[in-house]
Amino acid sequence: MKLLLKGGRIIDPSQNIDAEMDLLIENGKIAKMGRDLSASENNSTTVETLDLRNALIVPGLIDMHTHLREPGHEYKETIQTGSEAAVAGGFTSIACMPNTNPINDNRSVTDFILKQAGICNMANVYPIAAISKMSEGKVLSEFGDLKDAGAVAFSDDGNPVTNSRLMRNALEYAHPLDMTVISHCEVLDLSTGGTMNEGSVSTELGLQGIPNVAESIMVERDIALADYTNTSVHIAHVSTAESVRAIRAAKARGVHVTAETAPHYFTLTDEALREFSTNAKVYPPLRNMKDVESIKEGLKDGTIDVIASDHAPHSSIEKDVEFEYAASGINGLETSLSLSLKLVDDDILTFHQLIEKMSTNPARILKINKGTLTIGSDADLTIIDTQKSWTVNVNIFRSKSKNSPFQGWKLKGKAIMTIVGGEIKYKET
Amino acid sequence: MKLSSKDVLGIKDLSVDEINLILDTAESFLEVSTRKIKKVPTLRGKTIINFFFEASTRTRTSFEIAGKRLSADMVNISAATSSVVKGETLTDTARTLEAMNPDIIVIRHSAAGAPHMLARLVKQSIINAGDGAHEHPTQALLDMLTIKTEKGRIAGLKVVIAGDIAHSRVARSNILGLIEMGAQVTVCGPAMMIPRDIDKMGVSVSYRMNDAIKDADIIMMLRIQLERQADNPFPSDREYSNYFSLNSRNIKMAKPDVLVMHPGPINRGIEIAPDIADGVKSLILKQVTNGVAVRMALLYLLAGGA
Numbered sequence: 001m002k003l004l005l006k007g008g009r010i011i012d013p014s015q016n017i018d019a020e021m022d023l024l025i026e027n028g029k030i031a032k033m034g035r036d037l038s039a040s041e042n043n044s045t046t047v048e049t050l051d052l053r054n055a056l057i058v059p060g061l062i063d064m065h066t067h068l069r070e071p072g073h074e075y076k077e078t079i080q081t082g083s084e085a086a087v088a089g090g091f092t093s094i095a096c097m098p099n100t101n102p103i104n105d106n107r108s109v110t111d112f113i114l115k116q117a118g119i120c121n122m123a124n125v126y127p128i129a130a131i132s133k134m135s136e137g138k139v140l141s142e143f144g145d146l147k148d149a150g151a152v153a154f155s156d157d158g159n160p161v162t163n164s165r166l167m168r169n170a171l172e173y174a175h176p177l178d179m180t181v182i183s184h185c186e187v188l189d190l191s192t193g194g195t196m197n198e199g200s201v202s203t204e205l206g207l208q209g210i211p212n213v214a215e216s217i218m219v220e221r222d223i224a225l226a227d228y229t230n231t232s233v234h235i236a237h238v239s240t241a242e243s244v245r246a247i248r249a250a251k252a253r254g255v256h257v258t259a260e261t262a263p264h265y266f267t268l269t270d271e272a273l274r275e276f277s278t279n280a281k282v283y284p285p286l287r288n289m290k291d292v293e294s295i296k297e298g299l300k301d302g303t304i305d306v307i308a309s310d311h312a313p314h315s316s317i318e319k320d321v322e323f324e325y326a327a328s329g330i331n332g333l334e335t336s337l338s339l340s341l342k343l344v345d346d347d348i349l350t351f352h353q354l355i356e357k358m359s360t361n362p363a364r365i366l367k368i369n370k371g372t373l374t375i376g377s378d379a380d381l382t383i384i385d386t387q388k389s390w391t392v393n394v395n396i397f398r399s400k401s402k403n404s405p406f407q408g409w410k411l412k413g414k415a416i417m418t419i420v421g422g423e424i425k426y427k428e429t
Numbered sequence: 430m431k432l433s434s435k436d437v438l439g440i441k442d443l444s445v446d447e448i449n450l451i452l453d454t455a456e457s458f459l460e461v462s463t464r465k466i467k468k469v470p471t472l473r474g475k476t477i478i479n480f481f482f483e484a485s486t487r488t489r490t491s492f493e494i495a496g497k498r499l500s501a502d503m504v505n506i507s508a509a510t511s512s513v514v515k516g517e518t519l520t521d522t523a524r525t526l527e528a529m530n531p532d533i534i535v536i537r538h539s540a541a542g543a544p545h546m547l548a549r550l551v552k553q554s555i556i557n558a559g560d561g562a563h564e565h566p567t568q569a570l571l572d573m574l575t576i577k578t579e580k581g582r583i584a585g586l587k588v589v590i591a592g593d594i595a596h597s598r599v600a601r602s603n604i605l606g607l608i609e610m611g612a613q614v615t616v617c618g619p620a621m622m623i624p625r626d627i628d629k630m631g632v633s634v635s636y637r638m639n640d641a642i643k644d645a646d647i648i649m650m651l652r653i654q655l656e657r658q659a660d661n662p663f664p665s666d667r668e669y670s671n672y673f674s675l676n677s678r679n680i681k682m683a684k685p686d687v688l689v690m691h692p693g694p695i696n697r698g699i700e701i702a703p704d705i706a707d708g709v710k711s712l713i714l715k716q717v718t719n720g721v722a723v724r725m726a727l728l729y730l731l732a733g734g735a
Contacts, residue, residue, distance in 0.1 A: 200626035204441075206541045206562030206601055209625065276542030320520055322540035324561070 001046070002026050003422060004039050008052035008383065012059055013356040014372035023057060025379040028422035033375065052383060055416065058355045059371050060092025060380030062362040063333060065157070065182075065236060065260060065308035068094075068125070071112060072101025077313040077400045079113065083122035085311070085333040085399035087426040090415025092380035093124040093370050094311075094333070095362075098135065099158040105130035105141040110149040122425050123418075124380070126152040126368060131170045131181065135159050140169060147177055152366045155182035157236055160218055162188060168225050175231040180258075180365055182234045185218035185243070186284070195324050197270040197285040205273070207324070210285050216242035223250040223257050232256035234365055237310050239265045239284040241294035248303040258365050259298075260306035263339035264330050264405070266295045272405055278319045278326035280405040282312070285328075296348050305361045307354075309336040313401030331403045335392055337384070339406070341413035344386075351386075383417035385428075390414055432730050436548040436555040439564035440605040448610060452574050454726035455719070461498055462721055472501035475732045476531040481558070482508040482538040487693060487717065488558050488567070492535050495724035501732070504531070519543060520550060527551040532732045536560075554731040562596045567727065568692055569602035571720040573610060575712050576647055578719070579688055584611030587684075589641050590632075591617040591673065592651025592700055595624040599692045600651060604630050617641035618673060619663060638672065638679050645683040649690040650675050650701045666699050676702035680710070688712050 003025040010033065011018045022037035023030065024047075039047040063086065069077035077085075079096075086094045096113065098104030104113065110127045117125035129151035133139045135158065143154060154174055161167040161183065174181050191214040196202050198209020219235055223246060226233040238244060238261045250257045264280075269288050272280040280286060298304040312329025319326050340358065343349040349357070359382075363371025370380060392409045394402035416428035430450050434442060443451075461469055477496045481489050489505065496503040517525075519538075526534060533554045536544045541561030548555040559565040576583050588607050594600045594616045607614050608631045615633040616623065617640075628634055635641035642648055653669060663669055675689065689701075689710045697703045706713060 198625050200629040203624040203626050204601070204630060206560075206564070206598055208562075211625075276545055320518070322519060322538070322546060323542045324540040 001422070002048070003419070004037060004047050004049045005052050005057055006037070006049055008055045008057040010057045010373065011351050011355050012373040013352050013360045014059065015374060017373070018352060023373070025419070025422045028379050030373050030375055030377050030379050033373065054385070056351065056384040056386055058382050058384065059359045059373050060418070060420065061090050061337065061358045061382045062093040062371055063091045063309050063311065063336065064095045064306060064362040064366055065262070066094045066096050066311040066333065067099065067313065067329070068096040069313060070100060070116065071109065075400070076315050079116040079125060080120045081398060081400040082311070082313070082333070083117065083120050083125060085397060086123040087418040087420065088398045089333040089335070090337045090382040090384065090418055091123055091333060092382060092418060092420045093126060093368070095126040095128050095152060095366060097128055097155060097157040098130040103130050103135050104128070105133050105135065107142070107145050107149040110146055110151050114150050123420060124370070126366060128153045128155050128157070128182065130154065131156045131161055132166060137161050137163050137166060140166065140173065143173055143177055143179065147179055152368055153180040153182050153234070155184065155236065157182065157184045160184050160186040160188065164221060164225065167222065168229060171225055171231040171233060172229050178367060180232065180234050180367070182236050183218070183222045184236050185215050185222065187214045187217050190214035190217070195281065196273050197287050199270060199288050201270040201273060205276070212240040212242050212287065212291070215240050215284055216246055219243040219246050223247070223255055226257055227255045232258070235259040237262055237265070237284055238295065238298070238304060239287050239291060241291045244294045244298035244303055248298065248301070251303060258305045258361070259303065260308045261295050261299065261304050262308060262310040262332065263336050264332070266292055266299065266343070267339050268405060276323040277405060278321070278323055279330070279403050279407070281323065281326050281328050282330045283328040296343070299343065299357065300348050305357060306365065307336070307340050307357045308362065309333055313399050314403045315401055319403050329403065330405060331394070331397065331399050331401050333399060334397050335404060335406050335411070337415055338390070338411035338413050341386060345412065379419060379422035381419040382415050383419070384413060385416045386413045388412070388414045388416065435731070437566055437727055437731070438544050438548055438555065438557045440566045440569050440602045440609070441564065443566070445609055448570070448573065448606060451570055451723065451726050451730065452577055454730060455570070455574050455722040456578070458722045458725040458729070459719070461725070462718065467498050468500060469498065470500045471729055471733055472496065472499040475501040475533070477501045477503050477533045477535065477728065477732070478526060478531045479503060479505045480526070480534055480536045481506070482536070482543070483559070485537055485558070487720070488537065491717070491720045492558065492724050495721050496728055498721070499725055499728055501728065519546060523547050523550045527553060533728060556727060556731070559598055562598050562601070564602045565598040566602050567720070567724055568599050569606040571716055571723040572603055572649065572690060572692070573606055574719045574723055575690065575716050579712060579715070580646065583607065586612045586646040587615070587644055588612045588647040588649060589615045589617055589645045590649045590651065591638065591641060591675070593622040593653055594618050594627065594651070595622050596654050597651050603649065604632055608632070615641050621663065638675070639682055642679060642683045645687055647688055647690060648675060648680070648683060651692065652694060653696055653700050670699050674700050674702060675705050677704055680705060690716060692716070
């Protein structure tokens with residue numbers, strides 16, 4: 001089975017390609033790229049030809065920060081529904097955080113996730129294992145065994161690693177294993193009790209705030225630890241101007257720090273909470289306009305390497321309650337690409353930079369053999385119609401949960417086809 | 430004239446005209462409470478549910494008396510006696526109450542925004558009797574009625590609100606209402622009790638009582654909520670009373686005709702000296718009396734005339 005993609009604009013930052021070319025997929029791999037490839041050259045097997053004029057063809061997008069909720073919280077999401085949501089959102093690969101029940105802190109859970117993902121056969125699913133057993137921040141989990149089982153990184157996401165010595169040990173132990181440690185930065189002494197960003201909106205609403213420094217102080221700590229131990233660290237879901245500044249300065253002096261942000265941090269501010277909208281309740285919280293501008297600057301100048309959705313599905317049971325009692329999290333897989341394409345429309349990023357942040361860089365940070373269209377590599381591709389207008393409707397989300405603050409938003413640009421391993425897993429109808 | 434919304438959720442949603450309408454209506458109800466037979470038939474046949482998820486004596490009683498003086502049938506539910514203890518969600522409880530067809534639901538809840546959530550869910554009128562540290566509109570309205578009846582006006586007065594501003598819904602509703610009505614508002618308290626960016630609500634901020642109360646027309650003292658000090662630690666009651674209480678010494682900084690208010694319950698000797706609380710400048714009990722009239726006015730404006 002062969003697939004010939006004709007007439008699209010191919011952008012592959014890994015090879016510095018941006019050209020109108022045809023692309024041939026054979027046996028699940030990228031077989032050929034070039035001008036005016038013709039189906040007739042290939043006389044042996046049938047070739048399906050796709051006319052992709054005016055579309056963008058990019059290496060399959062990678063969302064390196066999702067919560068798939070299985071095992072344990074299958075009423076919110078399963079690996080099946082989560083990976084269906086992924087391909088519908090243009091993602092060929094997703095990494096899933098370990099805060100399931102049980103926590104993915106041992107081989108059996110990692111095995112289970114990979115087995116389920118294999119059965120689903122939609123997106124590639126890469127488990128991220130816990131830094132510490134039960135993500136309690138006390139004892140390291142078995143990094144070596146977890147890596148051998150197929151985990152691609154370590155994180156206690158959802159919880160910070162408060163103990164600085166444990167964090168140091170994690171960085172130093174993971175480094176020779178060539179595994180990335182992903183840090184959820186939150187100083188609990190400053191954040192506990194808070195339900196939204198601290199600022200004029202929290203003051204008016206009478207809600208306890210979470211200050212920017214609750215994040216940035218731990219970002220600074222992790223930078224210092226990575227610097228001191230000559231290891232690397234990846235900062236999850238950056239939301240504040242202070243964190244961007246710290247990461248920028250660290251990179252400038254050569255510290256191996258990478259960082260991600262999520263679309264809601266460059267799209268929304270805490271003004272979205274004025275009506276106590278629980279769908280906009282998220283951790284870290286939506287900040288103010290100054291932070292949004294800093295995040296955009298950080299994306300533009302390369303301080304922030306990755307856009308990841310932090311897809312956090314929650315059911316109405318957690319969200320249709322009083323604001324203070326509602327769970328934090330935004331359902332992101334099916335809106336992430338479109339919200340990010342707006343950065344290109346607004347001249348903050350080029351297409352090249354956007355694809356770096358949504359494919360090339362996450363592949364590099366997770367050290368997975370993806371995010372490229374080099375000949376012979378896996379045929380994971382995302383086809384994007386950058387002009388397509390559509391309206392977000394949570395009721396037709398593939399995700400099991402509907403907790404999006406973007407319901408009803410009119411967005412421009414969308415994945416119209418998602419190809420994983422040479423197979424079309426999603427096609428816009 | 431009627432109120433524009435079916436609910437009274439916060440001062441934030443009320444226009445100057447609406448506030449004046451409520452205050453004028455309340456003034457006309459003040460007299461009812463002085464009669465020998467303190468009852469008018471205005472809301473006969475109307476059902477009002479007092480739904481309190483948080484302990485309250487004065488506000489709940491004030492609403493109950495207000496409703497009864499208007500001949501409404503009042504039903505009191507507190508969280509301890511409701512299905513909340515059985516784990517029912519606010520949504521389900523709200524729909525259950527709605528199905529019994531009350532005319533007004535008065536709600537107090539420890540979570541900010543709970544009345545707003547209820548108002549979106551049910552067709553009945555919702556009155557916010559205090560939500561978390563967010564708003565307490567009926568308290569601000571009774572405070573404004575008290576200022577207006579005692580001073581003859583609100584516009585142009587210098588009002589100081591002193592105490593734990595961060596945890597106070599009374600402070601927030603009063604700030605919104607008093608500024609809207611043309612007063613000049615200063616908040617005062619130790620730094621950890623002044624929430625970030627409060628100046629953006631249009632108030633001046635002071636961290637020293639003597640500076641704050643200089644030339645004040647009204648000083649509104651807030652209860653120091655000792656039960657909330659776990660997450661907002663202050664060195665001691667002694668330190669508080671030494672530096673942030675209102676007493677016979679520092680009150681001299683204010684205007685000679687200054688009047689003192691407090692939403693109650695007071696902590697004698699902590700935020701307010703007993704001789705000030707009980708003195709001639711104190712409006713504390715007038716506030717309570719006016720509270721009944723303001724709540725009668727709101728119940729009438731929301732359920733009356735139909």
